[in-house]
Amino acid sequence: MYRIAVDLGGLSLIVVLLLLVGLVPPDTSLLEMRKTGALKVCVPITYPPLVTGDPTQPGIDIEILLAISNYIGVEMLLSHNDAIGRDFNPLNWGITRGDCQVLAGGFVDTSLTRSFLDIGPPYAETGWAIVAPAPIEYIGGLTIGVLTNIYGLDRIELSRYLRSHDVIVRIMRNSQELVDGIASGELDVGVTEALLAGKLAADKDWWAAFLPDELVRYNLVFGLWKGDLTLKRKIVQALRQVESDGTLVAILERYVQLPKELTNLK
Amino acid sequence: MTDPGIKRSMLMIQLGGLYGLWLREVRRSFRDRGQLIGGISRPILWVVILGIGLNPYFRGEVFGKVNFVVPFTYLQFIFPAVIALNILFTSVQSAISVIWDREFGFLREVLVSPLSRGTILLGKVLGGATVAVMHGCLVLLLAKFVDVNLTWMKVLEALGLMAMLAFALTSLGVVIANHIRSFQGFGIFSNAVILPLYFTSSSVFPLDPALSQAQTRIVYPEWLVIMVEWNPLTYAIDSLRGALIGYNQFDPHLGILIMGISGIVLFALALFEFRRV
Numbered sequence: 001m002y003r004i005a006v007d008l009g010g011l012s013l014i015v016v017l018l019l020l021v022g023l024v025p026p027d028t029s030l031l032e033m034r035k036t037g038a039l040k041v042c043v044p045i046t047y048p049p050l051v052t053g054d055p056t057q058p059g060i061d062i063e064i065l066l067a068i069s070n071y072i073g074v075e076m077l078l079s080h081n082d083a084i085g086r087d088f089n090p091l092n093w094g095i096t097r098g099d100c101q102v103l104a105g106g107f108v109d110t111s112l113t114r115s116f117l118d119i120g121p122p123y124a125e126t127g128w129a130i131v132a133p134a135p136i137e138y139i140g141g142l143t144i145g146v147l148t149n150i151y152g153l154d155r156i157e158l159s160r161y162l163r164s165h166d167v168i169v170r171i172m173r174n175s176q177e178l179v180d181g182i183a184s185g186e187l188d189v190g191v192t193e194a195l196l197a198g199k200l201a202a203d204k205d206w207w208a209a210f211l212p213d214e215l216v217r218y219n220l221v222f223g224l225w226k227g228d229l230t231l232k233r234k235i236v237q238a239l240r241q242v243e244s245d246g247t248l249v250a251i252l253e254r255y256v257q258l259p260k261e262l263t264n265l266k
Numbered sequence: 267m268t269d270p271g272i273k274r275s276m277l278m279i280q281l282g283g284l285y286g287l288w289l290r291e292v293r294r295s296f297r298d299r300g301q302l303i304g305g306i307s308r309p310i311l312w313v314v315i316l317g318i319g320l321n322p323y324f325r326g327e328v329f330g331k332v333n334f335v336v337p338f339t340y341l342q343f344i345f346p347a348v349i350a351l352n353i354l355f356t357s358v359q360s361a362i363s364v365i366w367d368r369e370f371g372f373l374r375e376v377l378v379s380p381l382s383r384g385t386i387l388l389g390k391v392l393g394g395a396t397v398a399v400m401h402g403c404l405v406l407l408l409a410k411f412v413d414v415n416l417t418w419m420k421v422l423e424a425l426g427l428m429a430m431l432a433f434a435l436t437s438l439g440v441v442i443a444n445h446i447r448s449f450q451g452f453g454i455f456s457n458a459v460i461l462p463l464y465f466t467s468s469s470v471f472p473l474d475p476a477l478s479q480a481q482t483r484i485v486y487p488e489w490l491v492i493m494v495e496w497n498p499l500t501y502a503i504d505s506l507r508g509a510l511i512g513y514n515q516f517d518p519h520l521g522i523l524i525m526g527i528s529g530i531v532l533f534a535l536a537l538f539e540f541r542r543v
Contacts, residue, residue: 014302091331097327115336
């Protein structure tokens with residue numbers, strides 16, 4: 001009995017030692033942020049409803065990150081980058097580790113995103129959605145304005161879907177161009193990321209719906225630099241707190257008007 | 267015709283003996299300080315020191331520029347490989363007990379017992395494999411540290427794969443031990459097997475699955491790609507990666523198939539040689 005107790009004691013000691021090793025900080029990212037006293041965030045100039053540019057209602061991502069910064073006890077510094085989402089190749093956005101610690105304003109959890117970045121926990125779901133002045137059931141033959149500024153959603157999959165429906169595609173540069181095109185009748189409908197589609201529909205009293213399930217839905221996330229594990233842990237902890245105290249739900253309710261679910265679009 | 271009662275009691279003797287030999291191996295491992303220290307020093311050195319040391323070289327500096335093709339951090343990437351390393355060392359080295367038992371006469375005593383050679387070998391291999399799985403589990407304790415989220419399903423899947431790997435490798439250890447007459451010789455020979463097996467198993471560097479065969483042979487020299495692709499441990503580590511971080515470089519079923527076949531073949535080989543002891 002004594003021998004068994006000694007054996008198990010030795011094993012327990014090893015388990016405790018390994019668990020203690022787990023407390024060692026694996027990098028200096030959190031320490032560096034605390035030293036500067038600021039959480040630097042790279043965002044597009046505008047990507048409603050995630051980043052609006054309106055100081056009274058700055059957007060979902062800005063408000064969530066502000067709550068996270070407050071929880072950590074640092075200031076949030078925004079670094080606006082007008083190239084985000086504009087170019088297909090993110091290398092051309094010119095964002096470096098020195099610019100910011102967090103990338104926000106339309107990042108989704110995909111293998112493509114994970115090839116370049118680590119990601120925070122998901123806080124909302126999105127996908128491709130259609131927006132139009134009135135409900136539609138057929139998209140075949142329509143002229144569609146497509147806005148794909150969000151990073152990581154599968155544009156090839158969308159392109160394949162639209163081609164299979166024999167539509168005329170016009171690429172839009174920003175949400176204003178999409179709105180103007182639909183309002184003027186130059187475009188029959190618009191296709192873009194779901195939260196943006198919902199926001200446009202709510203603002204203009206239009207109709208918006210998710211494209212059918214064959215187009216995959218994705219989780220919205222914040223991008224973090226790979227290897228910044230201590231900072232990621234802190235942000236995850238902060239986001240959990242923001243979620244548990246109801247702040248996250250309140251922010252999402254203020255902004256998000258999700259498009260309708262649609263299964264019979266032809 | 268043999269009486270069913272006698273048959274049953276013979277079976278009970280074999281099972282009892284199997285349990286006794288298994289328990290002996292497990293208990294002995296608890297008392298072997300060197301093996302326990304090895305079990306914790308490897309994860310600490312490989313995950314904490316090497317993983318953190320190399321992490322800055324694999325982290326992102328410019329968004330859109332790929333330094334490391336795998337959609338995980340370097341720490342996450344090597345984590346399943348370190349589990350395999352701990353199993354590899356422990357499995358092969360637990361077979362040293364075959365030499366130990368031979369040297370100190372315990373094996374002779376067991377061989378004259380009513381236990382069959384197969385039962386004796388199975389008891390030793392299962393004991394060694396159990397200890398190796400336990401050493402693999404020690405690495406799992408660092409999952410939170412390397413930012414790998416474990417669920418019960420993931421852990422169960424990993425445990426199954428770890429058990430298959432440990433069984434095959436302990437059998438390999440016995441095959442080696444059957445050819446070696448001294449402790450020193452076994453140490454040198456096992457290291458000559460363990461380290462090349464580990465380093466050529468895509469454990470510390472990935473073969474990017476997005477690349478074609480031709481592209482892979484441009485990134486790495488062909489001889490290295492061939493070594494990695496021909497190494498059975500590559501597929502075992504790949505399966506563990508699939509289970510723990512959801513990343514596979516090869517067909518995930520290949521790992522299970524190769525570990526299963528290796529386990530059967532190596533155990534059969536070990537048994538063939540053990541019968542001649």
